[in-house]
Amino acid sequence: GAVVSQHPSWVICKSGTSVKIECRSLDFQATTMFWYRQFPKQSLMLMATSNEGSKATYEQGVEKDKFLINHASLTLSTLTVTSAHPEDSSFYICSAHNRNTGELFFGEGSRLTVL
Amino acid sequence: GQNIDQPTEMTATEGAIVQINCTYQTSGFNGLFWYQQHAGEAPTFLSYNVLDGLEEKGRFSSFLSRSKGYSYLLLKELQMKDSASYLCAVRDRVDYKLSFGAGTTVTVRA
Numbered sequence: 001g002a003v004v005s006q007h008p009s010w011v012i013c014k015s016g017t018s019v020k021i022e023c024r025s026l027d028f029q030a031t032t033m034f035w036y037r038q039f040p041k042q043s044l045m046l047m048a049t050s051n052e053g054s055k056a057t058y059e060q061g062v063e064k065d066k067f068l069i070n071h072a073s074l075t076l077s078t079l080t081v082t083s084a085h086p087e088d089s090s091f092y093i094c095s096a097h098n099r100n101t102g103e104l105f106f107g108e109g110s111r112l113t114v115l
Numbered sequence: 116g117q118n119i120d121q122p123t124e125m126t127a128t129e130g131a132i133v134q135i136n137c138t139y140q141t142s143g144f145n146g147l148f149w150y151q152q153h154a155g156e157a158p159t160f161l162s163y164n165v166l167d168g169l170e171e172k173g174r175f176s177s178f179l180s181r182s183k184g185y186s187y188l189l190l191k192e193l194q195m196k197d198s199a200s201y202l203c204a205v206r207d208r209v210d211y212k213l214s215f216g217a218g219t220t221v222t223v224r225a
Contacts, residue, residue, distance in 0.1 A: 006157075029200055032211055043215045044158070045204065059120075093157050097211055104165060104206070104213060109157035 006107025023094030
């Protein structure tokens, strides 16, 4: 079964609204989680690194005020897309790092469509 | 940072073997990952190599040579369901970030 759970799987929203996506590690504590975005037929693009108990680290070109990340516990990170616009429509995927084994697992992904 | 190269596409016949090569250049290596991704779905973890050598998991095996900056994923006894994109990713030693190659699309034909 999945070791990283992400939801919602699908979300459709109106332009200007905010959407929250949750990422949970199910079998292990994840001090670090990562958020990616993937456009059709392209590879994953890292958006930010989510650190438990501290501020997220954003990649160059990613607006931290638009993509709010909160990592309040060792098993949960959230990504909030604020004031969403159609160009934010994409496949958002989280991943969680198991420090005990070194493995890194992905959530199931969340497909966001902004109308 | 990392510079990761893998072939764009490969085609093989059902039951055959395919090897996907991945070369990388990195400033700080902390493991190499292979993922399988079907269209419209999130990547699925296949393997993780941090030491040199071969890791075998059923029909899939992954090899790593750190001195050569080289890895391969070996898919044996190909099945139609193996048609997917295969992503090679290298993790940075300092910040644990994963950098991905562009992916290799494998098409399995009957």
